[in-house]
Amino acid sequence: MMNSQYLLLGSLSLAVLILSILLFARKKAQSKGNSLLLLGAPDAGKTAILSTLLYKQTLPTHTSMQTNMANVSLPPSNKSLRIIDVPGHPRIRDQFREYMSDAKAVAFVVDASTVSRNGSAVAEHLHHVLNALTSLPPSQAPPVFTIVAHKSDLLKASANATSEQLSVNRVRTILERELDKRKASHAGGVGVESLGGEGEESTELGGLECSGGEFKFAEWEGGEVAFVGASVTVGKAAVVDGEKRDGLSDFREWLVDLP
Numbered sequence: 001m002m003n004s005q006y007l008l009l010g011s012l013s014l015a016v017l018i019l020s021i022l023l024f025a026r027k028k029a030q031s032k033g034n035s036l037l038l039l040g041a042p043d044a045g046k047t048a049i050l051s052t053l054l055y056k057q058t059l060p061t062h063t064s065m066q067t068n069m070a071n072v073s074l075p076p077s078n079k080s081l082r083i084i085d086v087p088g089h090p091r092i093r094d095q096f097r098e099y100m101s102d103a104k105a106v107a108f109v110v111d112a113s114t115v116s117r118n119g120s121a122v123a124e125h126l127h128h129v130l131n132a133l134t135s136l137p138p139s140q141a142p143p144v145f146t147i148v149a150h151k152s153d154l155l156k157a158s159a160n161a162t163s164e165q166l167s168v169n170r171v172r173t174i175l176e177r178e179l180d181k182r183k184a185s186h187a188g189g190v191g192v193e194s195l196g197g198e199g200e201e202s203t204e205l206g207g208l209e210c211s212g213g214e215f216k217f218a219e220w221e222g223g224e225v226a227f228v229g230a231s232v233t234v235g236k237a238a239v240v241d242g243e244k245r246d247g248l249s250d251f252r253e254w255l256v257d258l259p
Contacts, residue, residue: 033102164229
């Protein structure tokens with residue numbers, strides 16, 4: 001009788017232990033990492049943004065061919081964030097997938113001053129990112145995602161909109177148009193590589209599913225997409241005291257508000 005009771009208690013204890021381990025493992029798998037992935041086409045200004053956040057001023061940069069990493073402290077909370085700047089060259093840009101498992105957030109940087117000319121190539125790159133985000137395993141919490149309309153200072157503000165608002169509107173409109181073309185070509189069985197992209201890709205590339213007909217970021221089934229306007233100036237110190245604002249203020253606030 002006593003042996004049976006001990007056996008029962010031992011079995012219950014083992015079951016509780018196994019359940020605790022499984023719950024802990026699941027919670028750990030679903031928790032977000034602590035990295036921000038900076039993605040985007042070459043010359044979009046990713047490294048300039050990184051240097052501004054890191055050194056509080058914008059340093060001269062050149063097109064990167066290797067991944068840059070740095071731990072950045074974000075005032076006023078001094079929250080630390082690991083920023084990973086992945087080159088945008090078509091041959092190496094997919095290296096971002098290696099860091100997705102530790103990504104708390106993903107920022108896709110677009111040059112708002114040139115997107116009207118190279119929108120197709122930028123959309124192709126973004127398509128790969130959207131596909132990766134929608135292909136994450138269910139056990140992984142998806143990273144927060146934003147599109148940074150960079151170099152907004154090169155757009156002239158109007159009486160009705162700031163340069164940041166104009167850059168966001170331009171980037172959103174052009175990318176939605178180009179991604180809708182890719183979505184339609186995929187639905188029609190046309191290879192999306194025929195749409196002017198720079199890299200080779202499979203015609204089965206997904207990630208553009210929307211609740212409506214046309215592709216719209218507001219209806220994208222992969223999650224919420226934020227937009228922020230941004231700009232940096234080489235040699236100019238960043239404003240981080242919270243009272244004045246600079247070209248990265250909106251982006252910096254987005255980073256501070258990350259969960």
